[in-house]
Amino acid sequence: xxxxxxxxxxxxxxxxxxxxxxxxxxxxxxxxxxxxxxxxxxxxxxxxxxxxxxxxxxxxxxxxxxxxxxxxxxxxxxxxxxxxxxxxxxxxxxxxxxxxxxxxxxxxxxxxxxxxxxxxxxxxxxxxxxxxxxxxxxxxxxxxxxxxxxxxxxxxxxxxxxxxxxxxxxxxxxxxxxxxxxxxxxxxxxxxxx
Amino acid sequence: xxxxxxxxxxxxxxxxxxxxxxxxxxxxxxxxxxxxxxxxxxxxxxxxxxxxxxxxxxxxxxxxxxxxxxxxxxxxxxxxxxxxxxxxxxxxxxxxxxxx
Numbered sequence: 336x337x338x339x340x341x342x343x344x345x346x347x348x349x350x351x352x353x354x355x356x357x358x359x360x361x362x363x364x365x366x367x368x369x370x371x372x373x374x375x376x377x378x379x380x381x382x383x384x385x386x387x388x389x390x391x392x393x394x395x396x397x398x399x400x401x402x403x404x405x406x407x408x409x410x411x412x413x414x415x416x417x418x419x420x421x422x423x424x425x426x427x428x429x430x431x432x433x434x435x436x437x438x439x440x441x442x443x444x445x446x447x448x449x450x451x452x453x454x455x456x457x458x459x460x461x462x463x464x465x466x467x468x469x470x471x472x473x474x475x476x477x478x479x480x481x482x483x484x485x486x487x488x489x490x491x492x493x494x495x496x497x498x499x500x501x502x503x504x505x506x507x508x509x510x511x512x513x514x515x516x517x518x519x520x521x522x523x524x525x526x527x528x529x
Numbered sequence: 530x531x532x533x534x535x536x537x538x539x540x541x542x543x544x545x546x547x548x549x550x551x552x553x554x555x556x557x558x559x560x561x562x563x564x565x566x567x568x569x570x571x572x573x574x575x576x577x578x579x580x581x582x583x584x585x586x587x588x589x590x591x592x593x594x595x596x597x598x599x600x601x602x603x604x605x606x607x608x609x610x611x612x613x614x615x616x617x618x619x620x621x622x623x624x625x626x627x628x629x
Contacts, residue, residue: 340531343531343535347539350543354543354566357559357566358550358559363558366558366559366562370562370565370566377543377573380573381576383531384536384576384579384580385580386588386591389595392595396595396599397565397595401602404603405602405606408609412609433553436546436552436553437549440541440542440544440545440546443544447534447538447541467580467585468580468585468588472585473589476585476586488593488596492599492600494600495601495604498604499604499607502604502607502611503607503611
């Protein structure tokens with residue numbers, strides 16, 4: 336058992352542990368922190384697969400930015416885990432839900448085990464070519480072959496920013512905003528705020 | 530060296546945990562985080578195959594998926610805030626307005 340295998344086993348166990356604790360926790364803040372743990376462990380796997388740039392992006396953007404957004408929302412809503420989570424009527428029992436999830440996982444694992452993949456026939460991954468997964472290589476692809484998808488992603492982000500602001504904007508309840516012009520709606524919002 | 534199927538099985542297990550999280554969770558934020566976990570499991574498969582075939586295209590796709598996930602998180606959390614403002618709960622079983 337060499338160092339690579341040990342690193343993989345440790346990071347895989349940490350990733351699965353973090354994910355399991357995330358769905359088992361009652362307190363949403365703890366859930367977010369466990370998901371960050373799982374993401375960092377997954378970043379280690381990315382680095383092992385010589386995806387250095389994406390490993391860094393995963394930690395910086397995902398664990399750093401998106402999870403902080405989740406924390407912000409949880410703190411904004413002031414959730415404490417004892418939130419109104421009673422026992423309303425459910426369509427499926429808890430046992431059925433676990434069974435569905437476990438069966439699906441086993442199915443995926445068996446498919447992977449039985450798949451006749453060339454890389455798996457040898458069992459091991461060969462040495463990566465020089466500079467594989469580096470910023471330079473990913474950027475070169477992104478700005479040549481994938482230029483249009485990249486530009487569309489920028490448009491998507493712009494739409495998402497506008498959409499998030501529109502959706503989360505505070506309005507006066509029962510305000511018939513559709514029938515008003517932009518200007519009067521703005522005045523009403525200001526009045527409601529004061 | 531670790532065989533690529535190990536990474537694929539790790540991704541499958543993470544995806545399964547995400548599925549169970551979406552199914553059993555009654556907190557809409559935890560449900561949302563489970564979906565993010567499933568996205569990440571799919572990303573790991575892309576990266577593993579990229580590495581096995583020595584083609585970096587998978588990395589670009591993962592980058593795009595990360596961007597879409599960020600956009601989704603922003604809009605989804607905005608929706609959650611709006612629903613919380615209207616109904617004062619984040620219990621997913623109370624959001625059955627569109628069920629029938």
